[in-house]
Every structure is written in structure tokens, then in C-alpha cells.
Amino acid sequence: MNYPDFLPFTKPAIDEATIAAVGDVLRSGWITSGPKVQLFEAQLSDYFGGRPVRTFNSGTCTMEIALRIAGIGAGDEVITTPISWVATANVIIEVGATPVFVDVDPVTRNIDLAQVEAAITPRTKAIIPVYLSGLPLDMDRLYALAKKHNLRVVEDAAQALGSSWKGERIGAFGDFVSFSFQANKNITSSEGGCLVLNNLEEARLAEKHRLQGVTRSGFDGLDVDVLGGKYNMTDIAATIGLGQFAHIEAITAHRRELAKYYFECLGSDFEAKYGAQLPVADFDNSNWHMFQLVLPERQDGKPARATFMEQMQEHGVGIGCHYPSIHLLSLYRARGFKEGMFPIAERVGRLIVSLPMFNAMTTRDVERSVEAVKAVLQPCC
Template sequence: MPLLQAAFFCLHADESFTSDRLYSVAPCNHVLLSPLLLIAYRTDALFDMSQLPFLPFSKPTIDEATISAVGDVLRSGWITSGPKVQAFEAQLSEYFGGRPVRTFNSGTCTMEIALRIAGIGPGDEVITTPISWVATANVILEVGATPVFADIDPVTRNIDLAQVEAAITPRTKAIIPVYLAGLPLDMPMLYAMANKYNLRIVEDAAQALGSSWDGERIGATGDFVSFSFQANKNITSSEGGCLVLNNAEEARLAEKYRLQGVTRSGFDGLDVDVLGGKFNMTDIAAAIGLGQFAHIEKITAHRQNLARHYFKCFGSDFEEKYGAQLPPPDFENSNWHLFQLVLPERHDGLPARATFMEQMQAQGVGIGYHYPPIHLLSLYRAQGFKEGMYPVAERVGRLIVSLPMFTAMTEADVERAVAAVKAVLKAG
């Protein structure tokens, strides 16, 4: 077949992380006359992979043991906060070196409660990044404080600590750094700044469970550290989160805030001395979390290997040839929650990301984007934020996309995603 390269794919079962048969696409080293055989003749033009099974950008993997454990909880009659929550908190505490850990029904309320424990409220300013899920800034508003944004670093896409220091005023009381895609900040620099200006830190490590800095796990040291167990995170409890605290007093206060401020003493003694909410995790969610958490090391290593394969498949000339920006190739610190590209601004004047996502969808590959700039959302525009205030965040937020990355992915899935990216960018 001159000028044509035949690519052969066959369906196979990947049982590395689950007892279920998770069907995915992998290279086939032989050709059989089988209805499962899929043959794509590829040229330099955009080629059609739409006949392959759809490859989502994220998909949770729940094993049979975890499903069985959830059934046990349902049969036990204790389905709200109970022994499974306690067991999950104990395992998380051990993982973080014995620090107190409390679980919640989201990784949003964890940050709000951290701010409340720190005594932050009206009249105070909290500095954070414009590139995050909107919850990061919303919790600042929830406690009555004022969000202040600092622009991001164009390479790491995390908040630029030099910009943070420039934004500090006498009203600044805390910083909420976000570890986008699982990549932490320079931790010594962050905490040196906090100590210099007497600021509290609420680490938004929603995406960073399993990440580290200089060999030390995120969450093992520092101030408040918040994690999320939402469905597309590296491990999930369906919905949920946890907060790593500094001492028993903070942990007790976190317990009050998560359940209406209630304090109990004896069989019939009940009091409320703080304004709390209904933020407790259920035993159903904790059972899922426990099942997932048992595999955290294997999951992290697998995602790091997938990221390495992404870089191998893109090749050393990808950025120069296609005009898109790869993430920093950090395999020591990041858990590779996401693998993100910043697209070139082209596609004949059409919105670059919308066109790219549409064409990738046509190729059977799912794409996400994380995130649009918070300060340009209507809620924040109404508070005076506008275009031009954080130019790096605005460019990245307009062009960033997340490629498929999940536990059950194979190297063949990575190869398929990369082939689609190159074909779409070349066609555009």
C-alpha cells in the first residue's frame, strides 16, 4: 500500500484495575478475519475514527469489591455518617502522617469551613487564581470576604507567586492556591510568603491527591489542605471531599461546622454554638472512597505512565510543528489528574477551542476544558472584574483543553487521542 499506512486495532479486555471487563482499543499484532477487527487506512489528511468506541475524557472505575462493600452498607441499616466514615478518616490521617482529617460531602465546603475556622469574614481579602473551578472563589464570597485574583504562570498554569505577593494588602488574610491538574506550587516559597505576611493558607488540592513536592506528599505538611473525591477525580466517593487540619481543636470545630454546629454531651445533652451546615459524608460514599483509596499508589503510578506515553506520542517537535503547548513534564510531583494542552489561536477566525472540541468529538474522542477564567463569569463581572485584568489567565482559559485521562485507559487509548489531536490541528 504505497503512501498509505494501515493501522490495525482490535478490541480487548483490560482487567488491570477492575474485575469488570472494560473494553478499550489496543494495537493488534496480527490480522484475523473477525467482526471485531477494525481497520483504518491513514494518510496525512484528517482520518475518521468515529467508528471506534467513544473515548471519554474521564471515566470512574469502580471494582466489584467496592460495589459489594456499598451493598453491605445498604444492608447494614447505617447508611449516613457512621463506622465507614470513621474508617475512611483514619486511613486518610495515616496517609497524611497522622494529621487530623475530616470528611465532607464535597471538596467545596471543605474550603469554606477552613476559612471559617481561620476566622476569615467581612472586610478580609483572600487571594486566589482565576483559573480554577468557580467553587474556589465562591467560598470566599460565602464567608463574606473579598476575592482577589493574581495572574497565573504561563508554563505551570498555576498562580504566579510573584503576582500573589504584589496583590497582598493590609486586608489580606489568606491565600488559596490551586494545584491545577495535580501539579503543586513551589511549597517552600508559598509558605515563606505566608510566614512573612502572617497569612493562612487553604491549599485547594482538589485535584492533587497522590501529588508531592520534593518527595513529601501534598497534605502531609502545611496549613489547611482540601481534597475532592468528586466523580472524575483520581479516586472518588461519588461526591465528597476531606480537609486536613492542624490540630485536634481545629478538627473538633470542623465537625461542628459540618453538622449544624451541634455539640452533644451525654444521652440527652445537645447544644449549638456555631452556625454550621449539613456537610457530612455518608457511609455509602465512604465505602466507595475506601475501596478506591486502597489503590491510590497504583492509580497514581498508572496515570504517570500514561502521561509519559502522551509525551512520547506527541514527540519532541509537537509544539513547534502544531503550535499547541504541552503541560510541564513533571513526573516527580504531579499525580497527572489531567493532561492539558493550550491550543493555538487559529481555525479561520472561529473559536479555536469550540472548533477543536467539535472535531475531536467527531473523531470519537472526548475533550474537557479546565477552566474558563473565574473573573469573567457574570457573577464576578458584576463585582467589577473585566477583560484585560489577568491576561495570561484569559489566554489560557480561552484555549486550554483536557485530553482523556482515567484509570482504565491504556497506552493504545493515548495513541488514539494523540493521533486525533495531530489530525485535527493539522486540518485546522
Template sequence: MTQSTDQFLPLVRPDIDEETISGVADVLRSGWITTGPQNQKFEAALSALFGGRPVRTFNSGTATLEIGLRIAGVGPGDEVITTPATWVATSHVILEVGATPVFVDIDPITRNIDLDLLEKAVTPRTKALMPVYLAGAPVDMDALYAIAKAHGLRVIEDAAQALGSTWRGKRIGAFGDLVSFSFHPNKNLTSIEGGALVLINDDEARLAQQYRLLGVTRTGYDGMDCDLLGGKFNMTDLAARVGLGQLPHLERVTQQHRKLARAYFDGFEGGAAVKLGIGLPVRDFEHTNWHMFQITLPLERLSIERAEFMEQLKQRGIGSGVHYPAIHLFSLYRKLGFKAGMFPHAERFGATTVTLPLFTQMTTDDAARVCRAVDEICTQFAK
């Protein structure tokens, strides 16, 4: 078919207002562009958001996960239980600290880690649990922390996509153990690149601060020491200023994402795609911030593969993505002994999922347009 005449609808588009852009220019003019006063303000604002818990910013959500593991004392000989249905950063950082990732399959309905299987995977070597809140949907937090308490385990929450999500009325990050957020441009709040780690006390916050800048501590003008091996993970003041500009809009962004998710459910209801067996996420507007909207394709009922399906969307002026292929099937992890068939639900999800456009500037008409395109493709290529 010919290219759609509609304006191209990308998968995501950051929403940065003119006041923030002007604020970044002010930071550039200030002469202090690396970690400084803007970071302090951003950390304080995030701490207030999370009920006063200490927060430290970093240059990525990946760094926050790694530092969370180090603060939890995870290292060689330890096991960390997580999901294979996530971005590779989640398991890479486990390897980075010398520990062993133990994958547990997902619940095919929620698409998050299956907590029943998680508890069965606990061994004497298990040191921590690392759940992932896919598309911003939290796991059953009551059950998660009951397991952690029963086995004496730390929890490093990969809440990269869950800023604005809640559990039983409590904001994710305002309770629990170590909670990691990402501020990548595709997130509901961005600092261009960056992340934040919510900690349980001031001692761990100081340790996080030490880890993020090479393990160095300073006292006075010339007092300096280094008693642990840290990295170069600090956030710049430019990034922090972007984050500060985004933070007041968080609730609006969350509500707009939820509005668009409802529009997707309404648009798909009774349509050709659903009748053919397309998979939709759990319809949860109590807890989830709807960072993404992911469908799964009934490929056994279509005469095209996923890549061609996504190309068909592109020809209709619609972007899409894949979040995420099952980690254990990547070459690096196959070399570690993982193989196909070990986690069938994660594998099926990873092979059939397609992420549809979802960002603040979208309208419900845009969502309806995407639904029509998906229905049209499914009708055209149905076996």
C-alpha cells in the same frame, strides 16, 4: 468526516471495583447509611495517609474549602488571594463567607498562581492565601509558605486535584496548613461526591466536625448545644465506603496516570500539533499526580474555534473538556468589577485550553490515538 469506528474514549471514567460495590451493598444492608462507622474508618485511613494529621470528611470539596476559611477566621472585610484559573468553587466560597476574592494571574508556564505576583497582592486586609494545584501540579511549596510566614497568613490549599501529588518527597496533605481534597467522580480517588479537610490539630478538627453538622454539639444521650452557625456538609457512610475501597489503589492510579502522561508527551513529540505551536503542560513526574492532561490550542494558526476542535475530536470518538474558563470573566464576577484584560495569562489559558482523556482504564495506545487525532485536526485546519 464520519464517526470513528473505534470505541468512544470519554474524558474520564471512574474505576470502582467489585469489592467496593459489594461493600456498598453491605453498608445498605447494615441500616446505617449516613455518617457513621464507615466515615470513622475513612477518616482514620486518610489520617494515616497524611502522617497522622487529623482529617474530617465532607459531602464535597467545595464544603471543605468553605469550612477551611471559616476555621481560619476569614469573614467580612477580609481578602483572600487566589487564582482565576480554577473551578468557580474556589472563589465562590470566599464570597460565601463574606470575604473578598483577590485574583492573581497565573504563570503561563506552570499554569498555577504566580507566587511573585501573589506576594505583591498582599495588603493589610489579606487574611489567607488559597493556592490551587491545577491538574494536580503543586506550586513551589517552599516559596508559598515562606510568603505566608512572612505576612502572618493562613493557607487553605485547594488540593482538590492533587491527591497523590508530592513536594520534595512529602505527600501533599502531610504538611502545611489547611489542605482541601475533592473526591468527585473525575478525581484520582472518588467517593462519588465528597471531600476531606486535613487540619493542623485536634481542636480545629473538632471545630470542622461542628461546622459540618449545623454547629451542633452533643454530650451524653440528651445533652445538646449549638454555639456557631454551621451547615449540612456531612459525608454519608455509602460515600465513605466507596472512598475506602478506592484508597488502596491510590498509588497504582497515580502511577498509571503518570504513565499515560508520558505517553502523551511521547505521542506529541515532533508531531504536527507541536510544530504548529500547541501548548503542553510542564513535564513534571516528580511532584504531579497527573490528574488531567491539558493542551492549549494555537487558535491564531487554526481556521476553527475551540468548540469545533472539540467537535472534531468527538467525531473521531474522543471526549474532551475545558478546565477552566477564567473565573473573573463570568457574569457574577463582572458585576463585582472584574473585567477582561486584568489577568491576561489566565484569560488566554481559559480561552485556549482543552483537556484530553486521562483515566485509569486507558492504555498508552489510547493516548497515542488521541495524539494522532489532535495532529490530524491541526493539519487539516492549519491556516
């Protein structure tokens, strides 16, 4: 079936009030870090139960800075998942530490905590768990494990703003928690991120790291005692974030309803009939940042995912690929990683696709997406 309009995988929605507010900032003469950044941080802190929050120009530097605040560097090991955006592992290398991958759970596609414990050595200093598509881990088990082995946790919650665990928001508890506001996230600041910290001492250190290590005092006092970078968020980005964040509860509720409708349209026999694996049907904890399928293996030698994505596009539906296994990328192969080390992650990384899921989607958009999926996959039995 041909549709007059292409349904993208994702599409940010910026309302007119936010566009007008950005115009006001541009006219104000203060467009870099200023009062809008401070207001955004205050609102985020309130959302996370009063914990200190600092904003940055990406959700990547937030993880790097968390590792630096934790004192992690050369000679240390940090355990993480192979199924994530490569930034999750890159920041470990950036601080001079060694990334240690373990395989993922075949159902949740998140890091397998049993394998995390088996991978801990005397050099292990931290864990970076990832909440794929916004689905949290078993947070009780994660933090019990961290406490048992005296490890820091840097939660890569890039996709999990609005997610929760047993009724408590992700970010309102735990250790370091990093969020992204990149363009395809549930709320965006165009680019940006924030880091939830444990205390004001860590927050002050985060401020140094985000702006060249600078500490100011009085009218003209300036000192640098930390090697910082240039990671500050602008007031322009913060204004977009504020406009989006005002709707976080409605956004999360809407995406959960879209996910429920995906399951309804796909049908209870979808996995058996089409051979593709559905995500976990969690409508309490996940914010449904993405709705992902793991495709069936193809037997004809053709690349299953590339063929699927091409044919979905021919049906007028955009598809995302999140994510190929990090350990099989050239940078990580050069560090000794190879095929066969993490078989579940390798299968997921080879076959996972993200169906359209964004704030402005309608139930008809879900129907279009599902119609295309079924037409392209075709029943396998």
C-alpha cells in the same frame, strides 16, 4: 479514522469488591455518617502522616469551612487564581470576604507567587492556591510568603491527591489542605471531599461546621454554639472512597506512565509543529489528574476551542474544558472584573483543553487520543 467505541474524557472505575461493600452498607441499616466514615478518615489521616482529617459531602464546603475556622469574613481579602473551578472563588464570597485574583504562570498555569506578593494589602488574610491538574506550586516559596505576611493558606488540592513536593505528600504538611473525591478525580467517593487540619481543636470545630454546629454530650446532651451547615459524608460514599483509596499508589503510578506515553506519542516537536502548548513534564510531583493542552490562537475568527472539541468528538475522543477564567463569569464581572486584567489567565482560560485521562485508560487509548489531536490541529508550519 472512525472508532467503534467512544473514548471519554474521564470515566470512574468502581471494582466489584467496592460495589459489594456498598451493598453490605445498604443492608446494614447504617447508611449515613458512621463507622465507614470514621475508617476512611483514619486511613486518610495515616496517609497524611497522622494529621487530623475530616470528610465532607464535597470538596467545596471543605474550603469554606477552612476559611471559617481561620476567622476570615467581612472586610478580609483572600488571594486566589482565576484558573480554577468557580468554587475556589465562590467560597471566599460565601464567607463574606473579597476575592482578589492575580495572574497565572504561563508555563505551570498555576498562580504566580510573585504577583501574589504584589497583591497583598493590610486586608489580606489568606491565599487559596490551586494545583491545576495535580501539579503543585513551589511549596517552599508559598509557605515562606505566607509566613512573611502572616497569612493563612487554604490549599485547593482538589486535584492533587497523590501529588507530592520534594518527596513529601501534598497534605502531609502545610496549613489547611482540601481534597475532592468528585466523580472525575483520581479516586472518587461519587461525591465528597476531605479537609486536612492542623490540630484536634480545628478538627472539632470542623465537625461542628459540617453538622449544624452541634455538640453532643452524654445520652441526651446537645448544644449549638457555631452556625454550621449540613455537609457530612455518608457511609455509602465513604465505602466507595475506601475501595478506591486502597489503590491510590497504583493509580498514581499508572497515571504518571500514561502521561509519559502522551509525551512520547505527541513527540518532541509537537509544540513547534502544531502550535499547542504542552503541560510541564513533571513525573515526580504531579499525580497527573489531567493532561492539558493550551491550543494555538486561531486566525480565521472561529472559536478555536469549540471547533477543536467538536472535531475531536467526531474522531471518537472526548475532551474537557478546565477552566474558563473565573473573573470573566457574570457574577465576577458584576464585582468589577473585566477583560485585560489577567491576560495570561484569559488566554489559558480561552484555549485550554483536557485530553482523556482516567484510571482504566490503556496505552492504545493514549494513541487514539494523540492521533485525533494531530488530525484535528494539523501542522501549523
